[in-house]
Amino acid sequence: MKYISRFILLRLLGWKIENSFPTTPKKYVVIAAPHTSWVDFPVAILTRMSLGVMVHFIGKGSLFKPPFGFFFRKLGGTPVDRSQSNNLVDAVVQIFNRKEEFRLGLSPEGTRKKVEKWKTGFYYIAKGANVPIVMATLDFGNKRVKISDPYYITDNKEKDFEVFYDFFKNIKGKNPELF
8 A cells, every 4th residue: 555655645646755754763743734624634644654654643533433434443543522521632641651652643723724823732642641743744835745853842832832833834735724
């Protein structure tokens, strides 16, 4: 599947990939932005498959119901119930702690709609699991996926978010008005 995915993404669709997902460390959180369209998902999956590195994801529970639920699970997805007020951060930290190797991809916006500020769950997951954050762009303006080296968060949340925002500066999503 790696070579078929690479052919589709790079040759047929004309995307470029800058850098790759790190193979070490074996655990980290991937934040991918901007998330402005359903098209982000297939581009992200093709990128992940092209690079041969499993990055898991979480999604709203309705995606995992029949008839397509098995498909999303096979791709590495786990359903979450967003209607309940449960402690998702702690639950995900426990997954990181139980596994030898785990990479979790999240959208820092938490939605495809325009937001004034990012959600912070990804940050607290990384902090709680003591894992770095890898940033990945989906730049539809240049048909480019750019992946950062692992970033180890500090005790200065504002400084860390400046690093994140700077990485995603001047990136155009599929629907740029939403980012």
